[in-house]
Amino acid sequence: MTSSKTPNKSADESDVNAALESGRRRATINDIARLAGVSKKTVSRVINQSPFVREETRQRIEAVIAEWGYAPDPQARGLAFRRSFLIGMIYDNPNPQYVVNMQLGLLDGMRGSGFELVVHPCDRSSPTFLQDVRMFIERQKLFGVILPPSVSEDERVADLLRDIGCEYIRIASVPLDEEEHMIVGHDRLGAQAMGEHLVGLGHERIGFITGLPSFRSSHERRGGFEDALTKAGVKLDPDYVVQGAYTFESGLACGEALLAKTPRPTAIFAGNDEMAAGVLQAARRAGLTVPEDLTVVGFDDFQIAQAVWPPLTTIHIPTREVGRMAAEKLIAREGYEPGDPAKTIPYLVTRESSAAPKKV
Amino acid sequence: MTSSKTPNKSADESDVNAALESGRRRATINDIARLAGVSKKTVSRVINQSPFVREETRQRIEAVIAEWGYAPDPQARGLAFRRSFLIGMIYDNPNPQYVVNMQLGLLDGMRGSGFELVVHPCDRSSPTFLQDVRMFIERQKLFGVILPPSVSEDERVADLLRDIGCEYIRIASVPLDEEEHMIVGHDRLGAQAMGEHLVGLGHERIGFITGLPSFRSSHERRGGFEDALTKAGVKLDPDYVVQGAYTFESGLACGEALLAKTPRPTAIFAGNDEMAAGVLQAARRAGLTVPEDLTVVGFDDFQIAQAVWPPLTTIHIPTREVGRMAAEKLIAREGYEPGDPAKTIPYLVTRESSAAPKKV
DNA sequence: GAAGCTCTTGACACCGGTTTCCACTCCCTT
DNA sequence: AAGGGAGTGGAAACCGGTGTCAAGAGCTTC
Numbered sequence: 001m002t003s004s005k006t007p008n009k010s011a012d013e014s015d016v017n018a019a020l021e022s023g024r025r026r027a028t029i030n031d032i033a034r035l036a037g038v039s040k041k042t043v044s045r046v047i048n049q050s051p052f053v054r055e056e057t058r059q060r061i062e063a064v065i066a067e068w069g070y071a072p073d074p075q076a077r078g079l080a081f082r083r084s085f086l087i088g089m090i091y092d093n094p095n096p097q098y099v100v101n102m103q104l105g106l107l108d109g110m111r112g113s114g115f116e117l118v119v120h121p122c123d124r125s126s127p128t129f130l131q132d133v134r135m136f137i138e139r140q141k142l143f144g145v146i147l148p149p150s151v152s153e154d155e156r157v158a159d160l161l162r163d164i165g166c167e168y169i170r171i172a173s174v175p176l177d178e179e180e181h182m183i184v185g186h187d188r189l190g191a192q193a194m195g196e197h198l199v200g201l202g203h204e205r206i207g208f209i210t211g212l213p214s215f216r217s218s219h220e221r222r223g224g225f226e227d228a229l230t231k232a233g234v235k236l237d238p239d240y241v242v243q244g245a246y247t248f249e250s251g252l253a254c255g256e257a258l259l260a261k262t263p264r265p266t267a268i269f270a271g272n273d274e275m276a277a278g279v280l281q282a283a284r285r286a287g288l289t290v291p292e293d294l295t296v297v298g299f300d301d302f303q304i305a306q307a308v309w310p311p312l313t314t315i316h317i318p319t320r321e322v323g324r325m326a327a328e329k330l331i332a333r334e335g336y337e338p339g340d341p342a343k344t345i346p347y348l349v350t351r352e353s354s355a356a357p358k359k360v
Numbered sequence: 361m362t363s364s365k366t367p368n369k370s371a372d373e374s375d376v377n378a379a380l381e382s383g384r385r386r387a388t389i390n391d392i393a394r395l396a397g398v399s400k401k402t403v404s405r406v407i408n409q410s411p412f413v414r415e416e417t418r419q420r421i422e423a424v425i426a427e428w429g430y431a432p433d434p435q436a437r438g439l440a441f442r443r444s445f446l447i448g449m450i451y452d453n454p455n456p457q458y459v460v461n462m463q464l465g466l467l468d469g470m471r472g473s474g475f476e477l478v479v480h481p482c483d484r485s486s487p488t489f490l491q492d493v494r495m496f497i498e499r500q501k502l503f504g505v506i507l508p509p510s511v512s513e514d515e516r517v518a519d520l521l522r523d524i525g526c527e528y529i530r531i532a533s534v535p536l537d538e539e540e541h542m543i544v545g546h547d548r549l550g551a552q553a554m555g556e557h558l559v560g561l562g563h564e565r566i567g568f569i570t571g572l573p574s575f576r577s578s579h580e581r582r583g584g585f586e587d588a589l590t591k592a593g594v595k596l597d598p599d600y601v602v603q604g605a606y607t608f609e610s611g612l613a614c615g616e617a618l619l620a621k622t623p624r625p626t627a628i629f630a631g632n633d634e635m636a637a638g639v640l641q642a643a644r645r646a647g648l649t650v651p652e653d654l655t656v657v658g659f660d661d662f663q664i665a666q667a668v669w670p671p672l673t674t675i676h677i678p679t680r681e682v683g684r685m686a687a688e689k690l691i692a693r694e695g696y697e698p699g700d701p702a703k704t705i706p707y708l709v710t711r712e713s714s715a716a717p718k719k720v
Numbered sequence: 721g722a723a724g725c726t727c728t729t730g731a732c733a734c735c736g737g738t739t740t741c742c743a744c745t746c747c748c749t750t
Numbered sequence: 751a752a753g754g755g756a757g758t759g760g761a762a763a764c765c766g767g768t769g770t771c772a773a774g775a776g777c778t779t780c
Contacts, residue, residue: 026498028736039760044738052757071499075435075444076736079765084435086476096460096663103479116446116500118476119463138386139431140476248667277667284669303456304667307608307637309644388766399730404768414728436766439735 027070036064047072074114078141087330088145090120090133090157094246095274097302098319102148102171105323113331115143124151130160137166144168144330146323152176153216169326173217183326183344187217187299188224190315190346194269194297195228197313197348201356203267203295204234207258209244209251209279211271221271221299240265244275251278259286259294266357267295273305274298276312280353291355301349310352317346387430396424407432409694434474438501447690448505450480450493450517454606455634457662458679462508462531465683473691475503482511490516497526504528504690506683512536513576529686533577543686543704547577547659548584550675550706554629554657555588557673557708561716563627563655564594567618569604569611569639571631581631581659600625604635611638619646619654626655626717633658633665636672640713651715661709670712677706 029047033040038061045053046061053061064070078084089106093099106117120136123129137145144167151157152170158177161168170177173187198206208225211218226236242257244250251270255278258268270276276298280290288294290310298305301316325339389407393400398421405413406421413421424430438444449466453459466477480496483489497505504527511517512530518537521528530537533547558566568585571578586596602617604610611630615638618628630636636658640650648654650670658665661676685699 030736040737041739041761042759045758048738052759054758057758071495073439073501073736074499075439075501076765077738078435079433079439079736079767080738082765086478097456100456100459104481107479107481116478116480118446118478119467120476121464121467135431139434141433141435248663274663274667281669303608303634304664307634307664308668309641390766400767401730401769402728405729408768412728417728433766436735437768439737439766440768442735 027068029070029072032061032064032068032070035068036061082141083143084141085115086118086140086142087115087327088118088120088136088140088142089148090122090136090145090151091148092122092124092151093148095272095300095302098148098300101319102146102323105320105325106146106327108320109324109327110331113333115331118142122151124154130156133157134160134164137161137164142166146326146330147171149173149217150215167330169330171322171326173220176216180329183322183329184341185217185317185322186345187220187317188227190299190317190348191221191224192228193346193348194299194315195225196232197350197354198267198269198295198297199229199232199234201267201295201354203357205240205263205265205267206234206236207240207242207261207265207268208236209242209254209258209268209270209275211244211246211275213243215246218271225269244271246272246275248274248278248281251275252282253278255279255282255296256285259283259288265294267297267354270296270298272298273300273302273312273314276314276353277304277308280308280310280312291353292358295354295357297354299346305349305351313351313354314349315346316349318344387428389430389432392421392424392428392430395428396421443501443503445475446478446500446502447475447687448478448480448496448500448502449508450482450496450505450511451508452482452484452511453508455632455660455662458508458660461679462506462683465680465685466506466687468680469684469687470691473693475691478502484511484514490520493517494520494524497521498524502526506686506690507531509533509577510575527690529690531682531686533580536576540689543682543689544701545577545677545682546705547580547677548587550659550677550708551581551584552588553706553708554659554675555585556592557710557714558627558629558655558657559589559592559594561627561655561714563717565600565623565625565627566594566596567600567602567621567625567628568596569602569614569618569628569630569635571604571606571635573603575606578631585629604631606632606635608634608638608641611635612642613638615639615642616645619643619648624654627714628654628656630656630658633660633662633672633674636674636713637664637668640668640670640672651713652718655714655717657714659706665709665711673711673714674709675706676709678704 029040029043033043038057042053042057043061046058074085087110089103091099110117122133146169147157148171152172153176168181169183170181171183173185175182175184208222210222229236240258242254244254251274255268258265259282268279270279276296279296283290283294283296290296298312298314301314305312305314322344328336328339389400389403393403398417402413403421406418434445447470449463451459470477482493506529507517508531512532513536528541529543530541531543533545535542535544568582570582589596600618602614604614611634615628618625619642628639630639636656639656643650643654643656650656658672658674661674665672665674682704688696688699
């Protein structure tokens with residue numbers, strides 16, 4: 001059993017196996033082919049689920065693959081396929097919790113698929129923005145990209161992706177593209193639910209703090225809210241709508257502005273939880289008790305909603321679920337069936353910051 | 361100038377260039393070689409900064425590369441190099457803001473290096489944890505991994521990485537490994553600073569809420585705090601130390617427990633900001649005003665510290681800077697020089713939640 | 721003027737997969 | 751029994767780079 005140089009396969013086999021078994025070397029497709037007694041092309045067929053393999057052969061090969069824990073090299077495969085097994089998340093959302101939840105959701109949807117997630121924050125105002133995105137995608141030959149808001153709302157990016165033929169999913173509060181490229185969050189419906197909640201409690205003089213106008217969701221949230229009020233016969237006084245910036249500080253400032261109005265609003269709906277937290281603080285400074293003197297509600301249901309006093313009534317957005325659906329749609333594996341769109345709809349979470357207004 | 365099938369290079373050249381110029385095809389190393397009139401091996405030498413290229417040749421090739429915007433294919437390069445240009449961030453830290461800041465820092469440090477960041481949350485308690493990590497690294501042939509707490513504190517992971525020969529940087533509050541594998545955060549020093557601050561204000565009966573014992577930082581924060589008190593001749597009564605879990609809820613519960621003690625502490629130092637926010641709420645429920653009746657301080661200086669009332673005096677940890685240094689150390693490019701270790705040291709941020717205790 | 725050296729350069733195999741092309745089985749017709 | 755089609759597996763080229771090694775150019779040295 002010496003390591004002769006003859007092409008006698010069985011003679012060298014033990015050497016090769018030794019190298020494999022000791023873990024000095026990962027198994028390659030050639031090893032699997034040799035061990036299963038077939039050509040590497042056949043192994044390749046099994047890996048790629050070709051139907052042209054006899055069932056018996058397939059099973060033998062799969063057994064060998066499982067036994068040796070073989071996994072094809074994504075780089076080699078990618079090189080031959082002319083694309084990688086990487087999915088890019090290109091984002092410019094400033095909220096850490098949104099970003100992390102989205103990442104977790106994407107990973108949920110990618111689990112077991114062999115794809116990996118590459119994160120790529122971006123700055124849409126940079127002069128090299130589009131070029132950067134293009135470079136990122138082309139260099140890495142990304143399989144596809146996921147675009148959460150607000151990059152998802154940038155048509156320049158969508159055009160670019162179509163142009164270079166990169167798969168993409170846009171996550172947004174309204175349909176902006178063909179259905180196959182969209183996961184829609186329907187912020188509008190969430191805001192409507194909040195409107196109904198406030199009206200249901202008996203509020204009629206309600207302040208609203210908008211989010212950044214650069215986010216489509218800001219307009220949707222306001223629009224949905226206004227829809228609900230109008231439907232209930234309550235008017236949203238434009239004088240009680242102020243422009244926030246999705247930050248705690250802006251919520252504080254806007255809250256103070258709204259509370260300075262006469263008559264004072266009995267409720268304030270902030271475009272997100274952070275601004276609502278700011279309003280809480282403004283209320284405290286004004287000597288008001290929430291929810292007795294003032295109802296304060298937010299949107300997002302991020303951690304902060306439960307970490308303030310009183311805990312915020314807010315709209316829960318299922319970010320992680322949205323991410324999962326986006327990833328699944330992007331890779332659309334065999335047997336893929338679209339997730340239930342209803343799962344992406346935000347819903348009301350009632351906590352202690354909202355109550356009926358005091359009787360006058 | 362027909363597209364003959366003769367191997368005459370100059371005859372086909374215009375066709376090839378047309379394909380390139382129209383953007384139908386990305387430039388390859390062969391294109392660059394042809395355009396520069398050299399072999400692809402020489403182009404490869406230029407790309408890899410080999411010194412064995414004549415200056416004149418190098419410049420000619422670089423000019424062609426710049427003109428055509430050529431960038432080598434990371435997959436092909438990786439295949440030949442037997443490793444990828446991907447850096448993995450393996451983490452189990454539950455705090456979104458920490459995670460995002462860390463990611464941003466890592467990306468800062470990787471900018472322009474040609475590496476990409478692949479995120480990989482993990483569950484250390486899973487039975488397949490080590491196997492998952494190994495699979496992730498080996499399949500993707502990762503260039504290296506970054507380990508933030510608390511995975512960074514798991515010796516099994518470090519052993520695994522050494523075993524499979526993967527570069528790694530551990531980020532932790534104390535040195536756990538050889539210097540070349542560590543970025544140290546020195547939570548202890550931060551906690552000391554807080555101890556000095558509280559003692560300096562005149563507090564002597566101080567409550568402390570520890571973090572999760574599975575995080576090394578929890579012990580460091582407690583230890584550093586105790587150091588500072590001892591040094592100042594103040595005793596940290598073990599009865600005033602309670603076990604939290606780094607969450608808002610645990611902070612609330614622990615706060616209530618501490619405030620129920622007689623005599624009541626005049627100050628409470630929570631192991632992180634979230635727990636401090638919980639303590640604020642407990643104080644409010646107990647009818648106490650912060651900081652007049654009770655000083656409450658936290659640790660981390662995450663967003664929540666400024667989104668509660670009163671804003672928290674806390675310890676700022678420079679997460680993003682730490683991440684940047686970790687990435688730079690991992691890829692240790694030419695001309696790399698270690699970042700200033702002082703930049704990773706946490707520091708006190710005084711806000712409105714701390715004050716001198718009331719005179720009795 | 722030939723040997724010896726350094727500096728440059730390119731031919732060729734290879735990384736680990738996939739695709740193309742072809743030959744060889746089967747199995748079923750006629 | 752010959753002919754045909756579909757199913758199956760092998761050889762070789764290819765994806766876009768890098769490693770090895772040897773050869774050619776130019777210079778010194780004796």
